[in-house]
Amino acid sequence: MASTKELLQMDLYGLLGVEGKATEKEIKKAYRQKALSCHPDKNPDNPKAAELFHQLSQALEVLTDAAARAAYDKVRAAKKQAEERNNRLDDKRKKIKLDLEARERQAEAETQKTEEFKITRTLEEEIARLREEGSRQLQEEQRLIREQIQKEREWRLNAQSTHADLPSAQQDKRKVTPKLKLKWKCKKDDDTNGGYSQEVLQGLLQKYGDILNIIISSKKKGSAVVEFSTVRAAELACKNESGLTGTPLKISWLEGQPVSAAPPGPDYSRTGVFTSSQTSLSSERDYESLVLMRMRQAAERQKLIEQMQREDEEEEVAKT
Structure with missing residues (x-):
């Protein structure tokens, strides 16, 4: 599983192509569709496909676990609010804000805002729990994908054999x-x-x-x-x-x-x-x-x- 910092930089909903209010069923369906196309067994010579498959699996783990998803949503909401506030600032206020942030970074380089620290810490704890317990849903989805890939291979071989036997x-x-x-x-x-x-x-x-x-x-x-x-x-x-x-x-x-x-x-x-x-x-x-x-x-x-x-x-x- 990726580190907390890496997960904070990822848009897990965007990665799966679903809305933030998507249901667990919709999330699983989106995972199946995307994971099937980039499964390592179907793309043995494409390292990027394996990396994307790994990221999709991480997204499924977090978004299908209620506690982990809630923690991630809080971090995501906080980032979105900060971006919206920043976009509303005019050029003059942006300059003032940048100067202020520079002074704050210099004075408080080793500290974090209390709320941000709490929600980030909660996400870290949920990720650690998932790592220890393992994701039953992820394992089940990947098993189904492997079975489907095998069925598709058998179908192709059968179709090719039938075509070869035709006059x-x-x-x-x-x-x-x-x-x-x-x-x-x-x-x-x-x-x-x-x-x-x-x-x-x-x-x-x-x-x-x-x-x-x-x-x-x-x-x-x-x-x-x-x-x-x-x-x-x-x-x-x-x-x-x-x-x-x-x-x-x-x-x-x-x-x-x-x-x-x-x-x-x-x-x-x-x-x-x-x-x-x-x-x-x-x-x-x-x-x-x-x-x-x-x-x-x-x-x-x-x-x-x-x-x-x-x-x-x-x-x-x-x-x-």
């Missing part, structure tokens, strides 16, 4: 970004294209997830292709979006329609381990996929344009 054609299919075909009724001489533009479609569909491309056909009105970054976003848009009231959308899959192949993730609800890391792990995979898709975005966009042109030409031929 090459199915693996190639999984690499295709999800694309939807949009159609709506529109007259040939309608300059507004039925009320749809790239901005309008972006506004309607972005609530379902990140959009990589929106291509509106330049040859045939009432037709567009939308490329999403994730299959889930495309699924939601396909199932739920109806478009503008006067000119509803007809949405169908063009590419990347999902196939159930991935193994289920670990069930955290049975063990009591918090489930926020499921989201973080999924987000990590989505981010990696998104980076790769961004690299191919220009080529995909050109491919979409060419594909739409071919489809429009085929439809024109079929009509004639």
Whole structure:
């Protein structure tokens, strides 16, 4: 545990990202989220991650113990009041204050104000007690984190093994970004294209997830292709979006329609381990996929344009 002086310089609430009035449940939740990302087992080559994990553990120890937290809050409140008083002083009074403090430091170098000494001493005693007794809550939280990290490792290995066993054609299919075909009724001489533009479609569909491309056909009105970054976003848009009231959308899959192949993730609800890391792990995979898709975005966009042109030409031929 850090020394009392070090703790006095740390903003324990800020370190955990919670308010000063946060409940114990909120403090534990914040600790879990931050400690998981910087756990030494997940960052073996990053010494700063280990240091941050240690500081988070110290913050949890103090803020989940009622007596230690009360003592820390008093020190924190005293510092805040002193800062507020200092901020209210004008330049002239600040100079007077600095001169006075210099004389006081010279005359009372070995003394402290009675109240400050008392609350600091109380915090020291509480920290000493925690050091002797150990923090049961901290040990329990760290045990849960270790269990979750192990489950995530097993899940990754299982997912990698399943992916390796898939036929090459199915693996190639999984690499295709999800694309939807949009159609709506529109007259040939309608300059507004039925009320749809790239901005309008972006506004309607972005609530379902990140959009990589929106291509509106330049040859045939009432037709567009939308490329999403994730299959889930495309699924939601396909199932739920109806478009503008006067000119509803007809949405169908063009590419990347999902196939159930991935193994289920670990069930955290049975063990009591918090489930926020499921989201973080999924987000990590989505981010990696998104980076790769961004690299191919220009080529995909050109491919979409060419594909739409071919489809429009085929439809024109079929009509004639």
